Amino acid sequence: MELHIRGIPKTMKIKILFAGLLTLALFTVGYAQVPDKAKLDQFFDRLAEKNKAMGSLVVARDGNVFYTRAIGYSQIGSSEKKPVSATTRFRVGSITKMFTAAMILQLVEEGKLKLTDTLDKFLPQIPNAKKITVAQILAHRSGIHDITEDRDLRPSRTKPITKDEYTALIAKGKPDFEPDAKHSYSNSGYVVLGYIVEKLTGRSYAEALEERITTKIGLKDTYVATGNIDVNKNESLSYRYMRDWEQEPETHPSLLFGSGAIVSTPNDLVKFIKALFDGKIVSKKSLSQMKTIRDGYGLGMETFQFNGKTFYGHTGGIDNFGAWLAYLPEEKLAIAYTANAKVYPVVNIMSGIFDIYYNKPFQIPTFEGFAVSEEVLDKYVGVYSMPQAPVKFTITREGTTLYAQPNNGQPAVPLEATAEDKFKIESAGIVFEFDAAKNQMTIRRGGGERIFTKEN
Numbered sequence: 001m002e003l004h005i006r007g008i009p010k011t012m013k014i015k016i017l018f019a020g021l022l023t024l025a026l027f028t029v030g031y032a033q034v035p036d037k038a039k040l041d042q043f044f045d046r047l048a049e050k051n052k053a054m055g056s057l058v059v060a061r062d063g064n065v066f067y068t069r070a071i072g073y074s075q076i077g078s079s080e081k082k083p084v085s086a087t088t089r090f091r092v093g094s095i096t097k098m099f100t101a102a103m104i105l106q107l108v109e110e111g112k113l114k115l116t117d118t119l120d121k122f123l124p125q126i127p128n129a130k131k132i133t134v135a136q137i138l139a140h141r142s143g144i145h146d147i148t149e150d151r152d153l154r155p156s157r158t159k160p161i162t163k164d165e166y167t168a169l170i171a172k173g174k175p176d177f178e179p180d181a182k183h184s185y186s187n188s189g190y191v192v193l194g195y196i197v198e199k200l201t202g203r204s205y206a207e208a209l210e211e212r213i214t215t216k217i218g219l220k221d222t223y224v225a226t227g228n229i230d231v232n233k234n235e236s237l238s239y240r241y242m243r244d245w246e247q248e249p250e251t252h253p254s255l256l257f258g259s260g261a262i263v264s265t266p267n268d269l270v271k272f273i274k275a276l277f278d279g280k281i282v283s284k285k286s287l288s289q290m291k292t293i294r295d296g297y298g299l300g301m302e303t304f305q306f307n308g309k310t311f312y313g314h315t316g317g318i319d320n321f322g323a324w325l326a327y328l329p330e331e332k333l334a335i336a337y338t339a340n341a342k343v344y345p346v347v348n349i350m351s352g353i354f355d356i357y358y359n360k361p362f363q364i365p366t367f368e369g370f371a372v373s374e375e376v377l378d379k380y381v382g383v384y385s386m387p388q389a390p391v392k393f394t395i396t397r398e399g400t401t402l403y404a405q406p407n408n409g410q411p412a413v414p415l416e417a418t419a420e421d422k423f424k425i426e427s428a429g430i431v432f433e434f435d436a437a438k439n440q441m442t443i444r445r446g447g448g449e450r451i452f453t454k455e456n
Contacts, residue, residue: 036356039364042364043356044057044069047071048072050367052343052367053343054071054074055338055340056090058269059333059334061333061334068267073239075231076245076247084340087221087265088235088265089233090235090264090265090339091229091253091261091262092264092321093256093321094259095262095264095314097258098273099209100190100258101290101300101301102213103208103212103213104134104300105283105286105289113196115134126167126170126192132179140184140185141184141295144188146173147173149187154169157249157255161252161254162254166254167195183296193258221263222262222263222269225263235263236340238341242412251318251319260318264338265338269334270335274332277329291312301313301314302314307360312326313325313326313327321338322342324346337353377402380395381397390408393406393407393443402415422434430443430445440454
């Protein structure tokens with residue numbers, strides 16, 4: 001006679017329980033996998049060993065830090081080097097735009113601003129101001145000319161600039177297109193949004209950030225840079241790898257303002273983006289507006305696809321600083337990486353992090369260059385020019401390394417051999433190919449190419 005529990009025979013109940021456990025095991029295997037922290041360590045060890053990166057990483061799940069790692073140096077002197085740590089502060093470039101957008105949307109929620117308000121209410125001197133809306137500026141659909149990309153208008157990157165001077169320069173720029181005609185990234189647009197924040201709050205952008213976001217959610221290492229990098233405040237300098245690590249000149253933060261002047265840490269960045277998605281900074285409606293993507297961009301937010309998953313966040317880069325902030329709402333997963341030296345592309349580092357995190361096949365790069373003899377390298381040494389190009393390139397050799405230097409005042413950059421006649425600058429995505437028989441050098445980047453001829 002079978003025992004019955006609540007009307008179900010005991011033997012049948014055991015079978016149901018077993019089937020349920022089997023189903024649970026089969027369908028939760030993806031979540032049961034534990035990310036390989038040792039492999040993450042190996043990846044970052046290799047990056048550090050081969051001078052491919054310097055920076056700091058935080059991976060957090062539901063607000064709890066799962067993994068943190070720092071490599072390289074925040075300050076390199078003649079006699080000592082200061083290692084990057086988890087508390088090192090970095091300039092995070094355009095991740096600033098997420099903070100600016102959040103403050104603009106807070107002002108909308110407070111009734112002080114409408115997304116449909118036109119720019120003439122604040123800066124009527126900007127071309128098309130009567131037609132450009134706040135929403136279009138947030139989404140990079142305003143047509144406001146980005147003077148940071150204009151050789152004729154952009155100011156000196158190392159000198160401070162006043163707000164009136166900056167506004168006058170933006171006003172000189174002709175619109176790139178009619179408002180909302182298309183998407184085109186504009187740093188100048190976010191500088192304008194920073195000025196709107198100041199006008200409506202009666203506070204400086206830095207004070208508004210502190211009151212509205214950093215103090216509100218407890219960010220202790222996030223603030224607006226106002227002057228040169230201060231190493232005494234644990235702020236990192238940025239470096240470029242040439243023959244050794246060389247300090248990169250600093251862009252003055254007054255040129256960045258609401259588009260890129262924030263200093264932060266990966267730990268603060270993951271707190272920020274979780275708070276944003278938890279409704280602690282803007283409302284659910286405002287967050288939905290930020291997340292609504294059109295032509296690759298929302299309102300101060302973009303998306304990234306990794307392992308078939310859609311992450312929200314932003315990237316940043318200024319001087320040789322690089323930053324990446326990504327959040328997956330379904331898993332409450334936040335990843336922030338801040339770098340003060342970009343050699344191996346940041347996107348490749350992030351891709352490796354995601355592959356390792358999700359236990360996808362990932363081969364840690366060896367970064368072993370292709371060996372080319374000095375005799376062959378010497379055939380490529382010389383000055384190369386082309387009639388249509390405004391610059392010439394001087395190719396030199398030191399030991400078994402070729403260096404390329406344009407005649408526009410930029411320093412010589414080492415070329416990494418990938419074949420006997422092919423070389424690359426990995427951080428810039430540039431490929432050099434030499435044809436010694438024809439005395440030619442072909443430079444390829446982003447699908448385009450230019451052929452230079454060696455001068456006699």
